[in-house]
Amino acid sequence: MFDAHTHMHDPRFDAVREQVMRRAVADQITGLCCCGTAPSDWAAVRNVCERYNSLNLVISAGYGVHPWYVENLPDDWICTLEEALENNPVAVIGEIGLDGIRKSVPRERQAALLRRQLELAAAHHRPVILHGARAWGELVAVMQGYADKIPAVIAHGFSGSAEIMRTLIDMGFYLSFAGSVCNVKAAKVRAAAALVPLGQLLVETDSPDIFPAGGTPAAVDERNRPVNQPSNLKFVCNTVAELRQVSADVIADVTASNARTALFGT
Numbered sequence: 694m695f696d697a698h699t700h701m702h703d704p705r706f707d708a709v710r711e712q713v714m715r716r717a718v719a720d721q722i723t724g725l726c727c728c729g730t731a732p733s734d735w736a737a738v739r740n741v742c743e744r745y746n747s748l749n750l751v752i753s754a755g756y757g758v759h760p761w762y763v764e765n766l767p768d769d770w771i772c773t774l775e776e777a778l779e780n781n782p783v784a785v786i787g788e789i790g791l792d793g794i795r796k797s798v799p800r801e802r803q804a805a806l807l808r809r810q811l812e813l814a815a816a817h818h819r820p821v822i823l824h825g826a827r828a829w830g831e832l833v834a835v836m837q838g839y840a841d842k843i844p845a846v847i848a849h850g851f852s853g854s855a856e857i858m859r860t861l862i863d864m865g866f867y868l869s870f871a872g873s874v875c876n877v878k879a880a881k882v883r884a885a886a887a888l889v890p891l892g893q894l895l896v897e898t899d900s901p902d903i904f905p906a907g908g909t910p911a912a913v914d915e916r917n918r919p920v921n922q923p924s925n926l927k928f929v930c931n932t933v934a935e936l937r938q939v940s941a942d943v944i945a946d947v948t949a950s951n952a953r954t955a956l957f958g959t
């Protein structure tokens with residue numbers, strides 16, 4: 694299994710990261726993508742990749758500015774991002790996008806930062822990891838101008854409408870599903886997970902967030918909430934398999950192969 698979206702550098706893992714990584718490998722996780730969210734965490738992303746790449750785990754490093762963190766950036770953020778890409782020829786750009794949850798972050802600022810980063814992805818021929826929570830429609834409109842300039846686009850934690858799903862599929866994007874598919878009330882997400890063409894389907898945990906029903910917590914955070922971990926990816930795989938009426942092994946194998954193609958072009 695390949696966990697297409699995590700934040701393994703998150704401080705919530707600091708006390709348990711080694712054991713969480715070892716448990717992931719023991720639970721058949723063969724690779725994961727670790728996405729940064731702001732210039733302040735990119736060094737931590739690089740450390741995780743360098744430290745754990747040797748554990749029989751392929752780690753894809755993502756560098757990007759998440760839509761929540763587009764304000765008050767250091768002046769040289771774009772140079773730092775270019776440097777990170779130049780230092781790692783297989784690094785991807787993410788997590789970037791638009792967000793409709795935190796309404797306090799001006800949408801124009803989010804869109805401007807997204808476009809800067811998409812230009813960079815096109816110039817450096819790097820895949821991108823998109824966040825579109827409650828903004829999928831607007832995100833589609835922005836992406837229309839970039840779809841054929843970027844080698845691969847992953848819509849992470851997809852939760853848009855059936856119509857948006859079809860548009861993203863037609864644009865050749867990968868759609869990645871997180872633990873919310875395990876919630877029987879998440880009808881829209883479950884319907885999408887059942888319909889995405891197998892060749893464009895990915896699964897993720899979004900660790901340390903989106904703890905799935907039935908999962909094993911890596912720890913609890915300061916507010917006593919369970920911290921998610923990659924070994925819980927099996928719950929996502931099993932649910933997607935049930936929804937599509939195929940075996941969990943098929944979902945595990947196909948999504949792992951799709952992730953390698955999307956992230957590494959292999």
Ligand SMILES: [Zn+2]
Pocket residue numbers: 698699700728788899
């Ligand atoms: Zn994320």
